[in-house]
Amino acid sequence: MTGTTAAASQSTIRRIIAPLALAQFICSFAGSNMNVMINDMSRDLGTTVQGIQLSITLFLLTMAALMIPMGKLTDNIGRKRSFLIGLVVYGVGALITAAAPGLWAVILGNSLLEGIGTAMLIPPVYILTTICLPDIPTRAVAFGIISGMGGVGAAAGPLIGGLITTGISWRAAFLFQALVIALILLLSRSLTDPLPADPKRPFDTVGAILSALGLFVLVMGILAADTSVPLMLVLVLVGVAILVGFFLWVRRRERAGKVPLLSTSLFRVRVSNLALITQNLQWVILMGTSFTVSAYLQVVRGYNAIQTGVIFTAATVGLLLTSLLAGRLARRFSQRGLIITGFVLCVPGVVLLIALVEGTTGGWPFVPGLFLIGAGLGLMLTPSVNVVQSAFPERVQGEISGLSRSVSNLGSTFGTAIAGTILVANLQRGGEAYGIAMAVVAVLGATGLIAALLLPRTATASAGGPAATARPA
Known part of the structure; x- marks a missing residue:
């Protein structure tokens, strides 16, 4: 009987996780793959580096701004329906971008439609995982896979985007996204929504x-x-x-x-507040580093898309390595410990990206720093999500999921906007502008480490358990 139950549980996980994890992957991929297309897109569309930065930032901003409202709307229209509509909107946006005659079409297709689609489909990813997998250990495994796929998508975006851009065209990268969306739609046929939609719910x-x-x-x-x-x-x-x-x-x-729209009670749980800060700053580090290093390599050093993407393989390898070890590490160390260790790896990684690159011409000096950043992010992406989601009962999972994803996407937005603007505004200063931009990322990373150190030990006993012991501050 036990074996039958376990087999059924594994079957349920596979049926649910396949489309949801792939959806998280492609949305994270979309946030970083354009970083290696800066030169190709700006030449083809007759725009500037600032124009491409604007489109990337607007995509991330659209996600962040709409994540909370869309998280609430899932209750009105249903989790699965919201997920499917989001996929369709995203796919249409990807096709429009692939055929874009100018920057305006990229902003319409990528920044707006793909951003809206992502905001509609990401909250259901976490809500459906929570309500379909009621036992905490199984849910923790699912969150680990989904969050890990998100991190891999963001870290591998430059490499995959670089390969497609150099081998075919930057437009083919958006056709690739549309194909993945079509696959997710096929896999989503087996998804079920345990809770009925409530169209009369106030909004x-x-x-x-x-x-x-x-x-x-x-x-x-x-x-x-x-x-x-x-x-x-x-x-x-x-x-x-x-x-x-x-x-x-x-x-x-x-x-x-x-x-x-958002209950103020969500901000009365101290452990969740601190974990949200760490979530935000993790994505500041990832996306701030990704855009700044990519733009510097292409615009200042003249690297093409594939050369830039290959250098970022170091971050992807680091993230994959620690993500694969995450389950084993979770049984030995607390969530708090993993988050702290993640920042302890990331901050020196950013410092290395500044110190080792100074006065060099090749791509190898970027490798150690990017590897440390990837490894650090692989350690802490899942624990941070686990702490936040598990700190609240199921009745507010729609709200907290929307808030959590919005905070993470705001981190991506701030990383690209702040570090990217410092670099782009001073491109003529080359390495000096790059150093200043990365120094800002390092300071923000150190802030994340402080927030992680303030996480209470008693609320994060193990990465597999809930943070339900957290009490309102």
Whole structure:
């Protein structure tokens, strides 16, 4: 009987995980593969490095801004339906981008449609995993696979994108995404949604608009730094003001007994707050490093897409190595310990990318730093997600999943916007601009390490268990 139950459990995991993990992979891949196409796309589309950076950042921003509203909408339209609609929207966006005659079409197809599609399909990935796999150890394994595939997608994006771009065309990379989406749609036929949709569930439209608008204006302010510092300051302040207005609106709805877009109770669990910070800064490191190193290699040193992608293999190998060991390490070390170790590897990795590259001409000096960053991220991506998701009951998994994914994607957005803007605005200064951009990434990584050190030991006893012992701060 036990053997039959175990076999059924394994069958359920495979049936659920295959489409969900592949979906996380392709969305993460989309966030990093364009980094190695900067020269090819800018030449073909008649635009600039700033134009390509804008499209990449807008893609990441669209995901981040819409992740919370889309996470809430899954309750109204159903988890599986949201997942499938998101796949279709994403696929259409990929096809439009593949045929793009100019930058405007890339922004429409990639930045907007692929961003919207990702925001619709990613929350159901984590919600369906949670509600379909009720026992914590099995769920932890599933989260590990899904988060690991996300990390692999982001780390391998430059290599795969470089191979396709150099071997065929940058447009073929988007056709590749469309083909993967088609495969996921086929695999999704076996997915089931245990909970019925509730179309009458209240939806906070004003809150959704305020949160999305605030994040958009804030990030656009960061991007404006290379053109006008006064404009940057104005936009950043306006963005912050709108986000403050959003939280005041949420509190007002809660006090009136109405359902807000985002419950303030989600921010009353100290362990989850700290884990969300580590999540955000992990993706700052990954995407900030990916864009800055890629842009520097292509624009300053003249590397092509495949040469750039091959150098990034070091990060992919490091991430795969530690991801494969994650299950074994999880049985021996706490989630807190793995997150701390991850940052301890990442921060020196960024420092090496600054120190070893100075005064060199080849690609090998990038390898040690990228390997350490990949290895560190492989260790801590899954524990951070586990801590956040497991800190809350199933009834709020839609909210916390949307918040968690939004925070991670904001990290990707900030990494590309902040480090990328520092580099792009000072490309004429070459290595000096690269060093400053990477130094900012190192400081933000050190901030993540501090947040990890503040995680309570009692709430993270093992990577396989929940963080349910966390108490409101």
